[in-house]
Amino acid sequence: MTSIVDKFSKLGVTSAPGQELLQMTDELELRGLSIQGEPVDFSHGDVDAFPPIPGTKESFMNGFDQGAEQAYTAYRGKQDILEMMADRLGSFTGAPIEVSSDIILTPGTQGALFLAMGANVARGDKVAIVEPDYFANRKLTEFFEGELVAVKMDYLNTEEGSGLDLTELEESFRDGVKLFLFSNPNNPTGVIYSSQEINTIATLAEQYGVNVIVDQLYSRQIFDGRSYTHLRGLGVMNPDNLLTIIGPSKTESLSGFRLGAAFGSPAMIERMEKLQAIVSLRTAGYCQAVYANWFSEPEGWMVERIAQHQAIRDDIHALFNAADGFQVRLPEGGSYLFPQIPKIDLNILDFTKALRLQAAVSVTAGTEFGPQFTNCFRINFSQDHEAAGAAIARTIEIINRYRI
Amino acid sequence: MTSIVDKFSKLGVTSAPGQELLQMTDELELRGLSIQGEPVDFSHGDVDAFPPIPGTKESFMNGFDQGAEQAYTAYRGKQDILEMMADRLGSFTGAPIEVSSDIILTPGTQGALFLAMGANVARGDKVAIVEPDYFANRKLTEFFEGELVAVKMDYLNTEEGSGLDLTELEESFRDGVKLFLFSNPNNPTGVIYSSQEINTIATLAEQYGVNVIVDQLYSRQIFDGRSYTHLRGLGVMNPDNLLTIIGPSKTESLSGFRLGAAFGSPAMIERMEKLQAIVSLRTAGYCQAVYANWFSEPEGWMVERIAQHQAIRDDIHALFNAADGFQVRLPEGGSYLFPQIPKIDLNILDFTKALRLQAAVSVTAGTEFGPQFTNCFRINFSQDHEAAGAAIARTIEIINRYRI
Numbered sequence: 178m179t180s181i182v183d184k185f186s187k188l189g190v191t192s193a194p195g196q197e198l199l200q201m202t203d204e205l206e207l208r209g210l211s212i213q214g215e216p217v218d219f220s221h222g223d224v225d226a227f228p229p230i231p232g233t234k235e236s237f238m239n240g241f242d243q244g245a246e247q248a249y250t251a252y253r254g255k256q257d258i259l260e261m262m263a264d265r266l267g268s269f270t271g272a273p274i275e276v277s278s279d280i281i282l283t284p285g286t287q288g289a290l291f292l293a294m295g296a297n298v299a300r301g302d303k304v305a306i307v308e309p310d311y312f313a314n315r316k317l318t319e320f321f322e323g324e325l326v327a328v329k330m331d332y333l334n335t336e337e338g339s340g341l342d343l344t345e346l347e348e349s350f351r352d353g354v355k356l357f358l359f360s361n362p363n364n365p366t367g368v369i370y371s372s373q374e375i376n377t378i379a380t381l382a383e384q385y386g387v388n389v390i391v392d393q394l395y396s397r398q399i400f401d402g403r404s405y406t407h408l409r410g411l412g413v414m415n416p417d418n419l420l421t422i423i424g425p426s427k428t429e430s431l432s433g434f435r436l437g438a439a440f441g442s443p444a445m446i447e448r449m450e451k452l453q454a455i456v457s458l459r460t461a462g463y464c465q466a467v468y469a470n471w472f473s474e475p476e477g478w479m480v481e482r483i484a485q486h487q488a489i490r491d492d493i494h495a496l497f498n499a500a501d502g503f504q505v506r507l508p509e510g511g512s513y514l515f516p517q518i519p520k521i522d523l524n525i526l527d528f529t530k531a532l533r534l535q536a537a538v539s540v541t542a543g544t545e546f547g548p549q550f551t552n553c554f555r556i557n558f559s560q561d562h563e564a565a566g567a568a569i570a571r572t573i574e575i576i577n578r579y580r581i
Numbered sequence: 582m583t584s585i586v587d588k589f590s591k592l593g594v595t596s597a598p599g600q601e602l603l604q605m606t607d608e609l610e611l612r613g614l615s616i617q618g619e620p621v622d623f624s625h626g627d628v629d630a631f632p633p634i635p636g637t638k639e640s641f642m643n644g645f646d647q648g649a650e651q652a653y654t655a656y657r658g659k660q661d662i663l664e665m666m667a668d669r670l671g672s673f674t675g676a677p678i679e680v681s682s683d684i685i686l687t688p689g690t691q692g693a694l695f696l697a698m699g700a701n702v703a704r705g706d707k708v709a710i711v712e713p714d715y716f717a718n719r720k721l722t723e724f725f726e727g728e729l730v731a732v733k734m735d736y737l738n739t740e741e742g743s744g745l746d747l748t749e750l751e752e753s754f755r756d757g758v759k760l761f762l763f764s765n766p767n768n769p770t771g772v773i774y775s776s777q778e779i780n781t782i783a784t785l786a787e788q789y790g791v792n793v794i795v796d797q798l799y800s801r802q803i804f805d806g807r808s809y810t811h812l813r814g815l816g817v818m819n820p821d822n823l824l825t826i827i828g829p830s831k832t833e834s835l836s837g838f839r840l841g842a843a844f845g846s847p848a849m850i851e852r853m854e855k856l857q858a859i860v861s862l863r864t865a866g867y868c869q870a871v872y873a874n875w876f877s878e879p880e881g882w883m884v885e886r887i888a889q890h891q892a893i894r895d896d897i898h899a900l901f902n903a904a905d906g907f908q909v910r911l912p913e914g915g916s917y918l919f920p921q922i923p924k925i926d927l928n929i930l931d932f933t934k935a936l937r938l939q940a941a942v943s944v945t946a947g948t949e950f951g952p953q954f955t956n957c958f959r960i961n962f963s964q965d966h967e968a969a970g971a972a973i974a975r976t977i978e979i980i981n982r983y984r985i
Contacts, residue, residue, distance in 0.1 A: 185856075188858075188859070224653075237641065238638065240837075248834075284688055284865070285861050313859050316859050432866065433644075433865065434865055435865035448589045463868075
């Protein structure tokens with residue numbers, strides 16, 4: 178029988194974004210002097226550079242002033258807020274959401290993901306996960322004692338769509354996978370699944386009776402006017418087998434409030450509610466008042482925000498492209514970029530430590546997104562534009578110092 | 582192998598506090614007309630009657646204005662807030678807290694409890710739980726697939742202390758219990774464990790190598806000038822085996838922010854951090870700024886708040902005592918009271934529905950706290966004083982209608 182110590186030995190946090198201070202750095206042999214420059218933490222977005230939606234502070238205060246009815250909501254969330262979000266998210270994703278059965282408000286998109294996985298994965302269940310994909314997908318599968326089945330995504334050698342290996346996906350479904358979890362736009366590469374890929378995923382899921390959780394955290398931040406296909410809006414999958422999750426922590430910069438939402442399958446939502454009741458009762462009541470501003474941004478605000486991110490993306494992508502030995506696909510949505518670096522004399526974790534110590538730049542090691550990404554790292558480029566560009570220049574310089 | 586549907590079938594939410602609107606009431610045969618009166622929801626405290634600590638709204642706004650460093654903290658919490666709380670909670674509980682290893686900030690005390698149980702209970706582990714005790718203790722043990730071992734507490738026939746059956750507790754420890762979880766003051770009865778009881782618990786835990794989680798949520802709200810024994814302050818238990826949890830949601834009325842804390846065993850805290858990373862990343866960043874006001878209330882504010890609750894307790898206790906056929910122990914701390922009612926013609930769940938429909942009063946069925954409490958209910962008397970007394974009078978009248 179697995180002891181609790183064994184169970185947790187797989188779950189690491191020291192290489193996770195934002196946890197860099199926990200890392201040991203004593204044994205690193207550094208080459209050269211430090212490079213001066215404004216520190217940039219690419220492990221997550223900078224809400225000083227991209228502040229929250231205007232008016233969110235005021236919404237919070239209104240919530241606080243409403244007192245008891247806002248402080249103590251039902252576990253799924255406050256009724257009028259659920260109604261508002263069911264309406265807005267239904268319109269956004271192209272299929273109606275029944276407020277009494279199809280939606281739950283959660284503490285962040287991470288909270289939605291945790292509840293969704295807890296509500297779907299029993300011990301021994303096979304769970305298909307994309308590689309690369311968000312690092313918590315793997316950890317959650319392991320925590321709930323599911324059996325992880327990795328499906329490759331050849332994002333570097335694909336022009337249209339993600340490059341997900343659909344043959345491998347079907348094989349995994351045929352071999353008994355119960356649940357398929359993926360993010361779209363993909364974290365960490367920023368690629369968008371093509372309409373054809375989403376259609377195939379939906380068709381295969383129906384054919385083999387597989388449940389699907391799609392993490393659409395960045396689905397409002399799409400570049401170059403590309404089209405984005407909402408799986409639930411296609412109408413191919415039985416809505417009982419599909420859950421969509423999203424939240425305003427990224428493009429909208431509301432992470433400090435911890436807000437998210439999950440919608441779709443009534444049976445999954447019901448189990449998620451039961452789990453929420455013992456995890457943290459509800460999304461912080463006063464914070465729930467801030468949902469009012471989401472999908473209700475001032476005229477032009479989202480367009481401008483997306484344009485600003487697209488401009489940063491272009492500059493950073495150009496820097497990597499111009500450098501020798503890097504491979505990087507242009508992100509089509511979201512704020513992540515996932516370069517593959519030339520061969521260096523450090524493993525990727527030690528490289529992230531050296532980079533932080535020598536250039537005041539924090540990035541997330543590729544191995545967080547799949548064990549094979551030993552020569553990649555992820556950056557979140559939702560940063561001050563100028564500082565981000567300078568930090569990438571320093572990053573390339575540090576990499577060149579350690580090249581083999 | 583347990584399917585996910587089986588796993589969740591045990592976890593209910595419709596009878597949980599605050600979820601009453603989910604209940605079906607069609608088949609009830611009600612006796613007599615409704616009794617008019619101001620609605621009172623005894624399922625949780627009323628933050629309109631007892632508002633949050635003064636200054637908390639301002640602290641939140643300061644946090645929001647601090648931007649990125651407050652929005653994105655490490656998973657355990659923001660460093661300066663951790664230092665502040667380690668200091669305050671160490672002083673309060675009588676044993677120092679090492680900030681780098683012994684403390685984590687959590688989304689409410691519920692969040693602390695969930696992380697603590699998730700970090701301690703592996704499948705098949707025996708967990709000792711008091712009956713009656715907080716309903717989530719049972720659900721969490723079941724969710725993490727522990728084996729529940731109930732230990733009786735004869736609170737009604739005990740003058741000094743809780744009446745926990747210490748012989749039964751020792752037997753459970755001898756039989757291989759790995760973890761003992763209990764609340765002090767006890768939820769739902771409001772009794773305080775005597776110094777002798779706490780000493781015995783600590784001694785037995787050491788003797789048998791049992792880990793202990795003590796939920797001290799209400800330990801600042803002690804009536805009649807009674808003494809309260811902090812388990813960790815005794816110095817009997819190895820600090821590595823003990824975790825204490827607490828939060829400002831009750832006496833301090835900060836539930837709408839979802840704030841809590843767990844402190845003690847470094848190994849447990851480390852596992853809780855790993856779990857927090859995949860549950861919801863962190864306690865909402867802006868909300869963390871509100872910890873500043875906890876254990877730093879205005880001069881005299883806590884004394885007055887406790888006195889107000891003691892006065893409500895006295896009046897409600899007197900009403901039940903004067904009524905025929907009730908048994909109730911005077912709560913010594915906290916805001917809960919757990920009357921045992923005379924025999925009636927309804928099961929306890931249907932009674933709570935009838936009471937809500939006929940008298941606009943919500944209470945929590947005793948069976949939430951242990952299957953044998955079929956003739957008890959819990960109230961949270963942190964309510965408007967006058968409305969609470971009137972609601973209890975209506976409650977007694979409704980009970981009398983259904984008496985056998």
